[in-house]
Amino acid sequence: MDIEFQKRLLATFRDETREHLAAITAALIALEKSAEPDKRQAILETVFREAHSLKGAARAVGMAGIESLSHALEGVFAAFRRQEAVTSPALFDLLHRATDTIDKLLLTGETYGSAATATPVRELVVSLEQAAKRALSRPSPPEPPPAEHAPLPESQKTPPADSAAASDTIRISAAKLDSLLHQAEEMLTLKQAASQRGAELREIMAALSAWEKEWKKVRPALRRLRKLQPAPAGHPLTGADAAQPGKLLAFCEWSHDAVKSMELKVRGVAKMAANDRHELDGMVDSLVYGLKEALMLPCASLLEILPRMVRDLARERGKDVELVISGETVEVDKRVLEEMKDPLIHLVRNCVDHGIETPGERRRGNKPAAGRITAAITLNDSNLIEILVSDDGAGIDTARVAAAAVRHGVVVRDQAERMEREELLGLIFSSGVSTAPLITDISGRGLGLAIVREKVEKLGGTVTLASEPLQGTTFRMVLPLSLSTCRGVLVGVGGQTFIVPAAGVERVTRIDSGALRTVENRETVELEGEALSFVRLADVLRLPRKERPGADGGLIQLFVIGSGASRIAFAVDAVLDEQEVVVKGIGPQLARVRNIAGATVLGTGKVAAILHPGDLVKSAIKGAAAPAAGAYAPEAPEAVRRAVLVAEDSITARTLLKNILESAGYRTVTAVDGIDALTQLKTNEIDLVVSDVDMPRMNGFELTTRIRASREFADLPVVLVTSLDSREDRERGIDAGANAYIVKSSFDQSNLLDVIKRLI
Amino acid sequence: MDEIPKKPMLRRTKPFDWDSLRQRLQASREAVGRELTPDEEKAVLRKRARALARQPMQEEAGDGLDCLEFLLTYETYAIEMRWVAETCPLRELTPLPCTPPFVAGIINVRGRIVSVLDLRQFFDLPQKGLTDLNKVIVVHNGGMEFGILADEILGTRSIPLAEVQPPLPTLTGVREEYLKGVTAGRTAILDGARLLADKGIIVHDEIAE
Numbered sequence: 009m010d011i012e013f014q015k016r017l018l019a020t021f022r023d024e025t026r027e028h029l030a031a032i033t034a035a036l037i038a039l040e041k042s043a044e045p046d047k048r049q050a051i052l053e054t055v056f057r058e059a060h061s062l063k064g065a066a067r068a069v070g071m072a073g074i075e076s077l078s079h080a081l082e083g084v085f086a087a088f089r090r091q092e093a094v095t096s097p098a099l100f101d102l103l104h105r106a107t108d109t110i111d112k113l114l115l116t117g118e119t120y121g122s123a124a125t126a127t128p129v130r131e132l133v134v135s136l137e138q139a140a141k142r143a144l145s146r147p148s149p150p151e152p153p154p155a156e157h158a159p160l161p162e163s164q165k166t167p168p169a170d171s172a173a174a175s176d177t178i179r180i181s182a183a184k185l186d187s188l189l190h191q192a193e194e195m196l197t198l199k200q201a202a203s204q205r206g207a208e209l210r211e212i213m214a215a216l217s218a219w220e221k222e223w224k225k226v227r228p229a230l231r232r233l234r235k236l237q238p239a240p241a242g243h244p245l246t247g248a249d250a251a252q253p254g255k256l257l258a259f260c261e262w263s264h265d266a267v268k269s270m271e272l273k274v275r276g277v278a279k280m281a282a283n284d285r286h287e288l289d290g291m292v293d294s295l296v297y298g299l300k301e302a303l304m305l306p307c308a309s310l311l312e313i314l315p316r317m318v319r320d321l322a323r324e325r326g327k328d329v330e331l332v333i334s335g336e337t338v339e340v341d342k343r344v345l346e347e348m349k350d351p352l353i354h355l356v357r358n359c360v361d362h363g364i365e366t367p368g369e370r371r372r373g374n375k376p377a378a379g380r381i382t383a384a385i386t387l388n389d390s391n392l393i394e395i396l397v398s399d400d401g402a403g404i405d406t407a408r409v410a411a412a413a414v415r416h417g418v419v420v421r422d423q424a425e426r427m428e429r430e431e432l433l434g435l436i437f438s439s440g441v442s443t444a445p446l447i448t449d450i451s452g453r454g455l456g457l458a459i460v461r462e463k464v465e466k467l468g469g470t471v472t473l474a475s476e477p478l479q480g481t482t483f484r485m486v487l488p489l490s491l492s493t494c495r496g497v498l499v500g501v502g503g504q505t506f507i508v509p510a511a512g513v514e515r516v517t518r519i520d521s522g523a524l525r526t527v528e529n530r531e532t533v534e535l536e537g538e539a540l541s542f543v544r545l546a547d548v549l550r551l552p553r554k555e556r557p558g559a560d561g562g563l564i565q566l567f568v569i570g571s572g573a574s575r576i577a578f579a580v581d582a583v584l585d586e587q588e589v590v591v592k593g594i595g596p597q598l599a600r601v602r603n604i605a606g607a608t609v610l611g612t613g614k615v616a617a618i619l620h621p622g623d624l625v626k627s628a629i630k631g632a633a634a635p636a637a638g639a640y641a642p643e644a645p646e647a648v649r650r651a652v653l654v655a656e657d658s659i660t661a662r663t664l665l666k667n668i669l670e671s672a673g674y675r676t677v678t679a680v681d682g683i684d685a686l687t688q689l690k691t692n693e694i695d696l697v698v699s700d701v702d703m704p705r706m707n708g709f710e711l712t713t714r715i716r717a718s719r720e721f722a723d724l725p726v727v728l729v730t731s732l733d734s735r736e737d738r739e740r741g742i743d744a745g746a747n748a749y750i751v752k753s754s755f756d757q758s759n760l761l762d763v764i765k766r767l768i
Numbered sequence: 769m770d771e772i773p774k775k776p777m778l779r780r781t782k783p784f785d786w787d788s789l790r791q792r793l794q795a796s797r798e799a800v801g802r803e804l805t806p807d808e809e810k811a812v813l814r815k816r817a818r819a820l821a822r823q824p825m826q827e828e829a830g831d832g833l834d835c836l837e838f839l840l841t842y843e844t845y846a847i848e849m850r851w852v853a854e855t856c857p858l859r860e861l862t863p864l865p866c867t868p869p870f871v872a873g874i875i876n877v878r879g880r881i882v883s884v885l886d887l888r889q890f891f892d893l894p895q896k897g898l899t900d901l902n903k904v905i906v907v908h909n910g911g912m913e914f915g916i917l918a919d920e921i922l923g924t925r926s927i928p929l930a931e932v933q934p935p936l937p938t939l940t941g942v943r944e945e946y947l948k949g950v951t952a953g954r955t956a957i958l959d960g961a962r963l964l965a966d967k968g969i970i971v972h973d974e975i976a977e
Contacts, residue, residue, distance in 0.1 A: 194879055549865035594874055595883045597914040599972040602866040607874055607881045615862040615876045658902040659861050729898065753842065755898035
């Protein structure tokens with residue numbers, strides 16, 4: 009047979025077998041729990057069919073080991089079906105072992121003939137056959153043994169569920185869909201860019217309206233001039249010159265018409281752009297939504313591993329546990345499900361190992377002997393998924409948590425003594441804290457919950473817990489539905505834009521600066537009757553802050569993140585917007601940056617960092633020891649601060665100049681070239697210009713000449729900073745009217761500041 | 769790791785040599801004007817055959833290093849082309865808080881976010897003057913990728929191995945371990961493999977509890 013074909017056949021067989029195995033495992037768990045004969049019959053019917061189909065499929069691809077095992081399984085189920093055999097946990101263990109072995113054979117692709125697996129497989133087959141015989145040896149109506157070659161009715165051969173839908177379903181590799189979704193999500197950036205272009209067109213229209221206003225102001229003057237045409241006798245303009253004003257007037261009128269028609273065109277383009285944008289919005293949204301849907305998997309794939317795991321663990325620990333699962337049909341991004349697998353397994357293991365007591369203990373505590381573990385997944389109304397894992401066990405002993413935390417140096421003793429129960433519970437997420445008296449192989453190494461929190465926070469979610477002594481423990485994880493995009497709140501801090509994932513933000517609000525209180529040298533703010541710690545995001549991120557928010561009275565904008573005792577209000581300069589953003593990694597060189605979770609490209613094309621809510625809370629708590637007040641150097645009042653315009657095309661040099669000037673106490677306005685600088689001069693009060701010489705569109709010499717030629721700015725000091733270091737260039741600069749000429753190769757900040765101090 | 773595809777790079781173009789073109793045109797005009805005698809033709813063919821039969825001369829003695837040369841604070845540096853993914857002008861730069869000073873920020877390269885490093889800070893070079901620093905060289909080795917700030921991209925050239933001298937750290941201030949060597953023309957050749965594999969360049973900053 010064609011090797012390629014054989015490979016594909018095997019791959020299909022693997023997928024099919026996994027489905028059969030999952031169904032058999034689920035049925036076995038149900039069978040062990042259920043006592044009603046009717047239900048048992050129905051379940052047996054299903055497993056028998058599953059085992060039979062599996063056998064047929066294995067035979068078709070020549071997997072003899074799997075074939076003989078499923079044949080033996082089928083035999084056992086057939087015996088059960090007719091005999092209503094008494095089933096023991098040991099027998100279920102055997103059956104589970106058989107499915108595990110099939111899974112292993114599947115993985116290695118080994119056939120019956122392989123020496124490595126032949127013996128264990130044969131032994132298992134023998135045990136299964138004996139089990140089937142034992143079941144049959146009980147008194148029963150005589151019936152022929154299960155004839156495995158007897159053809160089943162056609163209706164039983166096909167899988168019972170979804171058989172009609174199956175023909176409409178195709179298998180696509182997840183990687184292919186992932187890449188499609190990734191490309192579609194990139195289009196969100198395009199969508200934002202389109203909205204940005206729309207805003208820019210509106211700006212052009214506003215500029216044209218402003219022009220129209222100016223035009224109306226000079227129209228009377230034009231009219232008067234026109235009346236004076238041609239120039240009356242005795243006017244200083246004579247001969248050919250007499251016609252010049254007329255020419256100018258004609259040009260003015262022509263310009264007016266030209267600008268008006270341009271305005272009309274811009275209006276038309278803006279309208280069409282708005283329509284296009286509207287359509288693009290709808291199309292991109294539905295495309296991304298559709299692809300996300302395609303990549304959503306029901307939570308069943310996450311939850312189905314639990315029953316078997318809980319059963320085995322409980323048997324191993326001598327505990328009696330009932331597992332209740334809900335939310336299998338909730339659909340979640342495949343990547344979220346994959347990331348949540350380990351945390352969920354860990355939490356459920358914890359419940360079995362530490363939460364649920366032994367049956368003896370439970371009876372002494374007047375509880376039913378069987379403990380109950382619930383794993384529930386729900387979709388809440390703000391499009392977040394909530395995973396609850398709870399048990400009705402002993403609850404968490406906070407005294408032991410405190411002791412462990414002190415032992416591992418997470419907190420000091422008197423600190424622990426002052427903590428509330430809720431705060432103590434929070435310590436359980438710190439690495440190194442475990443209350444398990446023995447380090448068992450299941451859990452208790454004290455790292456698990458720290459990893460759970462790290463994983464959940466990496467996904468942009470939160471994890472909290474509640475625990476009552478003797479009543480049980482509940483872990484609650486809130487996660488975004490999808491990974492690569494999230495809703496984000498755009499905030500402005502220290503001249504930069506950052507994004508806070510909306511899933512972590514409890515609220516966004518503004519407060520009066522009078523509402524700030526200082527308690528024990530820490531600032532707090534009262535929101536809805538509750539006092540929260542108050543920090544400035546700029547301080548947490550160690551960004552320079554120019555003005556102290558609220559120092560002058562007025563409103564402070566803030567957002568609240570964190571949970572429980574560590575809810576914190578972060579003050580920002582501005583809350584700008586809330587929008588859907590595509591979350592991108594920041595590259596392998598920045599493996600992990602404090603307080604930063606990722607980055608995104610905004611509609612303007614600018615890159616903005618996405619903040620890490622969990623880190624922010626930790627940083628804020630750590631930084632809170634620093635005194636809140638007094639960190640501000642006394643600043644000159646706004647009116648005295650001089651403004652400097654920096655014109656420089658290189659972004660790094662521009663930023664450097666800006667930082668030097670701002671830390672010396674100047675206000676700065678920046679421009680990327682000469683034209684931009686002229687525009688900025690018209691809209692800002694500027695005391696001095698620092699300009700590069702070599703710039704696109706309009707260089708520094710030309711800019712200086714234009715400044716000197718204008719009436720308004722003729723006396724404005726200009727400092728040229730240049731890489732041109734020749735006498736001619738220097739002279740050219742002085743000719744243009746520059747007040748100072750600084751050569752870049754010998755540039756240092758003190759000489760720039762000295763020069764500026766001499767000029768203003 | 770070595771089979772990283774090379775991308776076309778901008779090369780330094782020489783001004784077009786109009787004089788030689790005119791000469792060539794003149795010569796061909798003369799050649800078209802007359803017929804060759806059979807002997808002359810034979811002589812020409814023989815000459816061509818000899819030229820073709822000659823062993824090609826070794827271009828450069830031994831092998832050379834294909835390098836991208838760039839300027840950084842008035843010094844010339846080079847890095848082997850096999851580490852260079854692309855170069856681009858720096859238009860926007862988003863500084864990242866909570867990173868070491870050698871991380872200048874992050875940029876968007878056709879939808880991908882790339883971190884940009886300031887080698888002057890990483891190598892603790894003296895900060896001389898004010899330079900443009902508005903070019904980015906994106907380097908990679910399969911696993912690692914980042915951008916390096918440069919003042920000017922000079923172009924690519926093959927540096928003959930024979931020309932490469934052991935590094936003289938006093939010459940550039942870059943520590944010897946990051947250099948492959950220095951040319952007679954004082955171009956410092958960075959050790960791309962070393963730089964890309966350097967653990968110290970990776971930012972991995974967890975917050976302690």
